[in-house]
Structures are given as structure tokens and as C-alpha cells.
Amino acid sequence: MKSSRLSVLALVAFAVACGAASNPDVAAKAGDTELSSARLAEVLAQSQAPLEKDVARNIAELWVNYQLVGLAAANNDSLSDAKVMQEALWSQIDNIRVKKFYDNVSKGWDSLSPGTDESRYMSGEALAARHILVKTEPNATPEQIGVAKKKADGILAEATTANFAVLAAKSDEPGAKERGGDLGLFQRGMMVPEFEKCLLVLKPGEISKEVCQTSFGFHIIYRSPFADVAEKFAPVAKQRNVAIAESTYLAKLETSHGVKIESSAPVKAKAIAKNPLGYVKDNAALASYKGGSLSASRFAQWVMAYPPQAQIRPQLVAAPDTLVEKFVKQIVRNELVLKQADSAKSQADTSELQVLFMNFKSDVPRVWGGLGIDPTKLTDSANTSKPKVAAARVDSFYNRLVKNEVPFVEVSYPLAHALQSKYPFSINETGLDKVIEKAKTLRASSDSSKAQTAPTGTAPATPPDTTQK
Structure with missing residues (x-):
């Protein structure tokens, strides 16, 4: 199997529950269909993905979600019941409610100015500058750096506030001539530290007295006066x-509710990020506040509700505890x-719900079509039951997917959430342990065979890069 597909599968954040099954030969189960540990080990071993339990779990979760979609198709269940959809779409509905609440409570926020625009700009609330760059390469020799420094010093000697924009034509930065070296308006922290340090020494309207050296080369800096940026600074x-x-x-909201983050919250939040649905029934508090608490279960739902491209799960796992605590907060x-x-009775109106419901309803047949399990076509010549036909077709699709023979079909969080609430499934942690153990053996054997059969003086063959652009 080609590595590009497994790298995608390993990062997909699908919502499935972890069951308590103890048979190590079964990695996952959906309805009456099982994914054997041996089969999952083969998939993992043939990839170039890390042989880690979290990776195995994510691939098993994918299989489970596909099988749950198949089970719904076999039952001709479009999951279109209003209560089912409303629960599945909770995060999107809550976003609408919060936006409406903020639209009311935030009226006038944009006019609560802590001072005049000019005084705020002068204090460095936002920065603006023009610069002229004499570039140096990362591998430049001391002699080359010296030549660049001499050139920059020469330009600095010519620079005045009146001719700076014209002099920017001498800059090595692409487009500097057309922009007059203007970097526009930017916040602190957006430029490399050396450049920002040199800039902050200057008052608006001043040119640097010495050239500023950064990893890019030597800069002559002109900190733009307020008059040059007034129109840009206002918005x-x-x-x-x-x-x-x-x-x-x-x-103030946090203070008035006496929010307290538990000391164990960062460690547990990371554990949840690795395996969210393993905590769906965990009511232990990560944080408490007046009138309630944030349970592990609720936190897991929040984590899963973020789109996969946000990469919240891997970021939480890798982040330092201080940042994880901030995320919990x-x-x-x-x-x-x-x-x-809730207190303000902020609700999504009927038209807003209808749009969400319509999108959800269209998502179900999209996935059915992608997996080849249209409910009207779940029959075969042997009169096999529809659940078995659906399960077989999902397995067939899954087998082709891991070989990169068919395009990936995404199961969105709302759809997965609706399925997991309605149909039985499990991920077997004991089975996943066996998957990793067997996958290591299989990969070691494969690597050994490749090494023995490779021609002398050549490296073992690797699959072509099929990463989608």
C-alpha cells in the first residue's frame, strides 16, 4: 500500500466509540460485522505509517464509520428525523446561537476606544514601516557579509524621510521598488525578532541610525509616521x-463564575485528544465553575466537533501543558x-435550522453513493440480507481504498455522531495491541525480504509518491 493514503487515514478525526470487547483477534465491530486484528495489521504493515496504537485506532475508526453508514443504508435510514439531526448538528446550532447572542451583547464594542487613534499608534498598538533590504545568503562567507554591510551602510547614508520611498528601488526585496519599501500595518510578533527590536527603538517618523541585521540580510528601516497610516489604522x-x-x-464572565481548572486537566485533555470517544461516558471534571463543570465527555465532543483540517487532536497531543490548559479554559x-x-433565549430560527438540515440530508446520500451502497441497490442474486450485502460492499470499498484504487470518502462529524448514537459499534483496545504486535512482525519480514531480493548496490523499491496536490 502507498504511504500517501495511510498518512491521510491516520489523521482523520472520525467519531467512534471504544468498546469493552476483550477478544484480541477482533480490532473493531460495527453491527454484526467484525474487522479482524490480522486484517488491520496487514493494512498498517503495508503502509509507511508509524506502527503506533493511535494510528491503528484511527484506521479502525474509519472502517467502523463506513460500516455504520452501510448499516443505515441497509435499513434505508437517512437519519432525517428532526431530533436526530438537531443532536448531530449541535455544534453548528450552538455557533448560530452564540453569534446571535454576541450580536446583541457586543453592540458598541467597536467604539470603546482606550485613546485616540494617533496616541494608540504612537504607543505601538500596531506597527508600520518601510525598509530597504540588502540580502545575504544563509551560507554567505564573512567577506560576502562584509560587502553587503558596506552596501547597506552606503544606502543608509543617502536615506532621508523625503527620498526613502524612491531609494527603496535599491532594495533586494521583490516588489520593493513598486511599494516604496512599504511593509504596511502589522501587529507585534509578525516580523522576525531582530527586525522588530530595531523598529521599536525608533519613534514614528525616524530612520534607523544603523543598519539592522537579520537572517535575511541588512535592513535600513523607516518607521512610518501616523499621517502615513491613519486611514489604514482606523479600521x-x-x-x-x-x-x-x-x-x-x-x-469578567470567567471571574464571576469562579472557574477552576483541575491540575490533571492537561494530561487528561491529551488522553482525550488521542481517543475522544474512549471518554464519552466519563463524567470526571476537567474544570468546574459556579453552576456546572466541563466533563471529560463534553470536552471530547468539543474536540471531535472541530473539522479535521484544524488538526486540533494532534496539536493538543503535542502541545505543552500550559497551552493545553489554555485550550481547556x-x-x-x-x-x-x-x-x-440560554438565559438570553438566543435560538436558531426555523430557516437557519432548515439550511443545516438540508445540508445534513444531502450528506447521507453523498456518502452512500461514494461507498456504492445506495439502499435501492442493496440486493444480490443469492438473496442475501441487505445488512450483509452492505457490509460486504463496504469491505470491498475499504480494501480498494487502502490500495489507492478509489477516492477517499469523508464521513463528517455530524453524520458520524448521528450514526454512533443510533447503531452499535466498538473499538477493541486489546485487539489494537495485537494489531501493533503483528504489524511489526509483518513489516520486519517484508523489509527483510526486500533487502534480500534487491539487486546489489540498489535500495529496496519504494512506491511512487501519489500524494494528491
């Missing part, structure tokens, strides 16, 4: 007003804002 200041007001609002703030929205 930025309004956005900043809203950000400050929102931060103040949330901080942000989820607590989300919960508190939802409580405020």
Missing part, C-alpha cells in the same frame, strides 16, 4: 476595540457563553 483600531472588549467580557468560556445565550 484596525476598531477591530482592536472589539477584541479588547470581548477579552474583558470573557474575563477556552472551552470552558464557550460553555459559559452558551449559558448566557
Whole structure:
């Protein structure tokens, strides 16, 4: 199997539950259909994905979700019951409710200015500059660096506030001549530290007295005066007003509710990120506040609700505990804002729900079609039951998918959430342990065979790169 497909599968955040089955020969089960540990080990061993339990679990989760979709198709169940859809779409509905609440509570936030635009710009709330770059290469010799420094010093000697934009034509930065070296308006932290340090030494309207060296080369810097950026700064200041007001609002909300993050929260949050649905029945609190708490179960649902491309799960696993704690606190703030929205009776209206429901309803036949399990076509010549026909076709698709013979079919979180709430399934942790053990043996054997059969002086063959662009 080609590595590009497994790397995709390993990162997909599908929502499936972890069962308590103890048979190590079974990796996963959906309805009456089983995925054997041996089969999953073969899939993992033939890939170039890491032989880790989390990877095995994600691939098993994919199989489970496909089989659950097949089970729904066999029952001609479009999951279109209003209650089922509303529960599956909880995160999107909550987003609508919070937006409506914020639209009301945030009125006037953009005008809550902590000072005049000019005073705020002068204090460095936002930065603006023009610069002229004399570039140096990463592998430049001391002599080459010296030549670049001499050239930059020469340009600096010519520079004045009146001719700086014209002088920018001498810059090595692409497009500098056309822009007059203008870098526009930017926030602190957006430029490399050396450049920002040199810039902050200057007052608006000043040119650097010495050239500034960074990894890019030597810079002559002109910190733009307020008059040059007033029009650009005004909308930025309004956005900043809203950000400050929102931060103040949330901080007060957090304080008034006495939010307390448990000391074990970062460790547990990471464990949940690795295996969210392993914690769907865990009511232990990651954080508490007046009138409620953030349970492990609720946190897991929040984590799964983020789109896969956001990469929340792997980022949480790799992040330091301090950042994980901040993320937990942000989820607590989300919960508190939802409580405020409840009090304000902020709800999604009928038309908004209809749009969400329509999109959900169209998602079901999309996945059915992608897997080749249209409910009207689940028959065979042997009059096999529809669940068995669906399961067989899903297995066939899965086998072709891991060989890169068919395109990947995504099962969205709302659809997976609806399926997992309605149909039985499990991921067997004991089985996954056996998968890793067997996959290591299979891969070692395969590597040994390749080494023995490879022509002298050549490396073992590797599959071509089929990563989709």
C-alpha cells in the first residue's frame, strides 16, 4: 500500500466509540460485522505509517464509520428525523446561537476606544514601516557579509524621510521598488525578532541610525509616521476595540463564575485528544465553575466537533501543558457563553435550522453513493440480507481504498455522531495491541525480504509518491 493514503487515514478525526470487547483477534465491530486484528495489521504493515496504537485506532475508526453508514443504508435510514439531526448538528446550532447572542451583547464594542487613534499608534498598538533590504545568503562567507554591510551602510547614508520611498528601488526585496519599501500595518510578533527590536527603538517618523541585521540580510528601516497610516489604522483600531472588549467580557464572565481548572486537566485533555470517544461516558471534571463543570465527555465532543483540517487532536497531543490548559479554559468560556445565550433565549430560527438540515440530508446520500451502497441497490442474486450485502460492499470499498484504487470518502462529524448514537459499534483496545504486535512482525519480514531480493548496490523499491496536490 502507498504511504500517501495511510498518512491521510491516520489523521482523520472520525467519531467512534471504544468498546469493552476483550477478544484480541477482533480490532473493531460495527453491527454484526467484525474487522479482524490480522486484517488491520496487514493494512498498517503495508503502509509507511508509524506502527503506533493511535494510528491503528484511527484506521479502525474509519472502517467502523463506513460500516455504520452501510448499516443505515441497509435499513434505508437517512437519519432525517428532526431530533436526530438537531443532536448531530449541535455544534453548528450552538455557533448560530452564540453569534446571535454576541450580536446583541457586543453592540458598541467597536467604539470603546482606550485613546485616540494617533496616541494608540504612537504607543505601538500596531506597527508600520518601510525598509530597504540588502540580502545575504544563509551560507554567505564573512567577506560576502562584509560587502553587503558596506552596501547597506552606503544606502543608509543617502536615506532621508523625503527620498526613502524612491531609494527603496535599491532594495533586494521583490516588489520593493513598486511599494516604496512599504511593509504596511502589522501587529507585534509578525516580523522576525531582530527586525522588530530595531523598529521599536525608533519613534514614528525616524530612520534607523544603523543598519539592522537579520537572517535575511541588512535592513535600513523607516518607521512610518501616523499621517502615513491613519486611514489604514482606523479600521484596525476598531477591530482592536472589539477584541479588547470581548477579552474583558470573557474575563469578567470567567471571574464571576469562579472557574477552576483541575491540575490533571492537561494530561487528561491529551488522553482525550488521542481517543475522544474512549471518554464519552466519563463524567470526571476537567474544570468546574459556579453552576456546572466541563466533563471529560463534553470536552471530547468539543474536540471531535472541530473539522479535521484544524488538526486540533494532534496539536493538543503535542502541545505543552500550559497551552493545553489554555485550550481547556477556552472551552470552558464557550460553555459559559452558551449559558448566557440560554438565559438570553438566543435560538436558531426555523430557516437557519432548515439550511443545516438540508445540508445534513444531502450528506447521507453523498456518502452512500461514494461507498456504492445506495439502499435501492442493496440486493444480490443469492438473496442475501441487505445488512450483509452492505457490509460486504463496504469491505470491498475499504480494501480498494487502502490500495489507492478509489477516492477517499469523508464521513463528517455530524453524520458520524448521528450514526454512533443510533447503531452499535466498538473499538477493541486489546485487539489494537495485537494489531501493533503483528504489524511489526509483518513489516520486519517484508523489509527483510526486500533487502534480500534487491539487486546489489540498489535500495529496496519504494512506491511512487501519489500524494494528491
